[in-house]
């Protein structure tokens with residue numbers, strides 16, 4: 001399946017697109033109404049490009065139909081619920097049939113296999129277990145490939161490290177910021193991830209992270225750090241990079257992806273940045289048609305070096321919701337992270353504070369000074385501060401104030417890191 | 427010749443940091459001989475000479491501070507007008523730069539001591555010794 005010729009994959013996608021379009025039309029009053037508003041019926045889908053005739057769905061639709069208004073099956077078909085936290089609004093509920101869990105598990109099993117994991121591995125799942133999809137998602141995927149799962153969930157970092165040593169974890173799945181924290185705590189305990197553990201792979205996601213963070217993680221801990229992608233609305237974590245670390249493989253038999261211009265809604269070419277739109281082709285309790293997750297990325301359809309023919313998405317720049325507009329300029333926290341990770345004098349944890357002074361937006365970046373960056377000459381520290389400011393300005397095109405803080409001052413997170421504090425009241 | 431090890435700490439200007447430093451050291455039985463704080467906006471650098479630098483360094487580091495150890499010179503200042511000028515000009519004449527300096531008075535002998543970080547500690551030692559300036563050893567600092 002993973003190396004199926006592109007043409008055959010497209011034929012399969014078309015069959016499944018027709019089927020899912022018909023299915024939602026028949027089973028969901030929400031979609032029937034949407035299709036009517038857009039003046040389309042399932043019969044209008046004759047080829048893959050016809051997908052552009054179908055209306056988009058958005059997160060707000062899930063909220064407005066809370067809790068289960070977008071389900072296409074009676075609730076007795078549901079074998080599991082996951083609920084995303086309502087940090088930016090009402091929570092959203094996703095229900096799964098047995099088959100939906102199977103699709104999700106299969107997707108992750110293929111992903112984990114593509115990074116070289118298998119039955120000889122011990123995979124430590126440091127994502128939260130519970131309503132969040134990370135823990136259970138990885139758990140099922142890892143079991144499917146015959147690996148041993150160490151379900152540590154989040155927190156209790158010292159115990160995570162002890163178990164990593166004692167049970168010889170070879171891979172860990174968690175947020176990249178939590179792994180950086182684990183590495184720090186290990187160092188304080190006198191344990192080197194590189195020398196004293198068997199860890200060789202990390203599967204990091206649930207928050208955007210930069211290539212520079214990957215490099216820092218790989219250099220300091222000796223593991224290979226892989227990007228994982230997915231979001232609860234389309235199941236949970238679903239896709240990873242393969243060992244070539246050149247884009248995230250999206251299984252085309254399960255999901256149909258498009259990249260659109262967020263302003264016009266038109267599809268853009270491969271290689272062009274745009275907003276990711278996902279249609280679920282094999283998900284039945286709560287299928288999604290042209291779902292706009294809000295993540296900005298680039299699509300690549302050429303087969304990967306590994307031989308897999310399914311399309312890839314390049315590293316997620318950030319979610320449109322995460323984008324800060326400062327003095328009219330778009331800033332992604334991931335851009336700031338890229339700059340900071342290239343400066344060894346400061347640590348990997350950072351915080352962005354945006355405020356308004358008078359009519360002017362002010363951005364301050366707080367970052368921890370490392371032992372390596374510390375000089376007891378004030379002049380050296382001031383010069384470091386100026387250098388960081390200058391490099392931020394080069395990348396962002398706006399000036400940012402830099403505050404060097406003591407290590408450990410910036411709050412550590414066990415799940416998704418909260419990096420931006422925006423005190424502007426617009 | 428072994429040098430005097432000064433402990434330097436990076437601290438933010440927030441309440442309680444200095445107290446935390448003092449308490450950490452006193453709990454470990456480390457005594458501060460001399461200390462100075464250099465401030466620059468949001469942060470500052472505390473520099474100090476203690477009776478047991480290695481222990482001081484270890485306990486501060488284990489408490490999560492950003493700490494470093496630096497070789498410094500401790501010289502006795504003559505109790506005469508121009509005592510400081512004599513030292514500074516001797517170094518200047520030999521192109522030795524002083525990164526920073528701070529003075530303190532010893533409790534027992536009431537001697538004025540000057541702690542200095544210079545860019546060439548060996549040259550500074552030779553220059554000052556040649557002028558008859560007394561340079562303290564780590565053992566002497568430990569005992570005062």
Ligand SMILES: [Zn+2]
Pocket residue numbers: 241242243244249304305306307308
């Ligand atoms: Zn590949």
